[in-house]
Amino acid sequence: MKKRLLLAFLLLTSLAFAQKTTFKIKYSEQLAVLIFLQNLSENYPENVFKTEFQKSKYNTDYYKSIISKFDKLTIDYSYRFEEFPYGSKKSVQTEDILKKNLIETENIKEFKLRSNGIIPNKILSDLAQCISEFIPIYNELIYNPNKEKFEKQLEEITKYSNEHQIENYFEMGLLFYNSSWDNAIPFNIAFYPLPNSKGFTAQAFCNNFISAIQTDLISYKVLFSVMLHETFHIIYDEESLEVKTEMDTYFRENKSKCSNYAYQIMNEALATALGNGYVYEQLDGKLETQDWYNKKYINGIAKQIYPLVKEYINQKKAIDKNFIDNYISIYETNFPNWVNELDNIMTYRYVISENEKDFTTIKQLFRYRSRTEYEDQITESSIEKMQKIPLTKVIIISKNNAEKLKLVKSKFAALKNWHFNSDKEFAERIFLEDKSQLILVNQKNSTLETLFRSIK
Template sequence: MIYRFTVLLFCFCTAALMAQKPVFDIKYSEQLAVFVFVQNLSSPNPENPFKAAFLKSAYNTKEYNGLITAFDTLAIDYSYQFTEYPYVSKMPGMTRELLKKNLIATTSLQEFKLRSLGLVTNVTLNELVSLLTTFTPIYRKLIYEPNKIKFEKQLADLTAYSQAKNTTDYFDTGLVFYHTTWDDSIPFEIAFYPLPNAKGFTAQAFYNNFISAIQTETTDYDELFSVMLHEIFHIIYDEQSLSVKKDIQRYFKENPSQNSAYAYLLLNEALATALGNGYVYGKLKGEIDPNRWYNWKYISDMAQQMYPLVSQYITDKKPMNQAFINAYIQLYDTHFPEWTNEMDNLMNYRYMLSENKSDFAEIRNVYPHGAMTEEEDAITESSIAKMKAIPLTKIVIVSKDNKTKLTMIRQQFPELKNWKFEAAKEFEYTILLRDKTRLFLINQISTPTSVLLKKLKVDTTTK
């Protein structure tokens, strides 16, 4: 069941190519909606409208709950890196998102299965299709049918709104600012699904897709489209050429600021927020939102602080360049110099080494925000070298063969050349590395990991 409303996407190419324009293909994809529905029923997810509707229904039985548990165990999450690109500058390939892309692009589960062969094992793919087949009538009964009339009107209204507000112009704005191009022949497929009895909504963009829930009572399309463009700006940033990506990385490395590494890690989200939640929302609404633009203070505060700079570049139709990056870092240095000493900010971008896998869960409990995370459950010369090469906050918990492991770590980092430690004594230690990220070392003897993590702090006297 697919309802489509097509909106022309502004074509940024030359006059010779103007005859062919890519499109925003706004639709409802039942297959995607059922996938999201089942995903939200799983036990790890917090309370949500889908789970609430299911739990009070006649379908809340041992049989269906067993199928939900089976969904949780499906091996559908694999990823791969584009290793030629600077780290964090390009999204990795992700099989879950590719599966969702195929759910949107196909009109039957059989077609979806054929298109998705090879992304996961055939056994897993068959199990996924079977689960989606089983839950489709349940989704229709509990979610779609009760909200069908309102939702279909919303889809039509969204199309009319987009045309009236010329929202596709902002796509072109993003292309110019990010110094990016887009293949005209590739449509942007935008899949909405109804979200009853909810105050907020979720949104995500990947490849050439944007997906979002729509609160069944909402008419605030200014907010919805600004969020949509926010997510699409991530895609435009991701599609920058390799040479542009390398130039941006070089601009940050050449800047002498001690904050440049963490400013770089913040850049993607801060830019999308300044452009989407700031510039686009202001244009659509007629006034700038006076409230927070994002629910994480570092992103919101930086986006609002850099907004005049971003706005000036948009007005001048200039792409981001070295002068822009230097001005951005200067804003970080001037207004937020304390951020590189705040644990919540530092641990938002982390590489974790520990020989106890349970430590990773403890770190997530103490520092739940983790925009970029890597973890490895072995402390070896190769794992330390791999961590050293990644420009994220580094945290190592040593709890076995302490003297040998601590010596190994000291040998890998020139900054620790003169560091002295007592392997038999419990301690926490931090130092600023040459890549301008923080290294945190925990030597654990008997104290629980959760307690030791809460003791971590930046010693600003340590260089």
């Protein structure tokens, strides 16, 4: 009897591990209303949701006060996994967890119970009230007029997913990234309608993918290739500490001057090569000939590494040292000057300035950013903190110039033989030992934009 029980247990265990991750496709009213409210904010650009609301009977002082109240709620806190190499694992965002809970619960009461403790109770209560107030408004203005088309789309999307066994690409990603996933946790995919639009949105977090889809969307291959792109970010994020530490070591030990910036772009490059390249090719029968990504650097490197990525997928191999070395070599051979191009290196930046207006200027000059850090004091400790992080290092000096320049020079070995005139304006780019760039700005009268434009 004991042997039979043991065999039965082992059989059930092996079946559990053999199961694939379940993809659950649904519509989440609560999530849709949260995003509707976010789009009504004064801080958001003009959009279809705002247009529909503004011309409706609900565009009154009462409902605008609820939008204003919602807009002031702080729901996005974050914390890092400090033991992981910098930038290799996404910080936890409380807004993502709240969205996850909206998707996974059936009503506002359940949502509040599930979300208790994530953000302060008063904020959670106010958030729930705002969503409740706007559910009927959202349904009347957005959902109901598009209900028939959207629900048909949802059926077609579910059918497409099943017919093309989309979950197999998830399993492929786990193997390629040498990552893991508990198959007891389903992957939830939440769609909501986006009327009067020519495109769809895409975001993935935790065990969720969410997307607003245009109501006239009839071809789903692009949608699913983008969905898998975002999903591969999650799989990358779920790599173990051991895998990420090993990967970090491969990049640090590589002798190429491009290794650091190749590392910074790798997450996006791999997701693009896999999702927009490989998945699209499998769904369509041929590679997409147009751009795979709307940013020059990501699109360029993703297409160049695609043969290498496809080789590893076909051979069912996980990323290893050989892959990383080849990836860096492809980057350096095809794009050797990228490490000097501001539009590229400023995507990953750590800025120190004692003038907070400079942070706004930097954001305006370099709108696309992947990782950013800001510090408003130029001190020995702030510079030492900056030196530990492999981002582009920007130090802007506009006060006590001679003293601050002397301090900066003393902290960087690459500046040992560097001579400066603190009375003269300049903006210089210096390549550092950690293979990041230091951009040092000495500002007097010129605008920060003018000084950045002068960098060769």
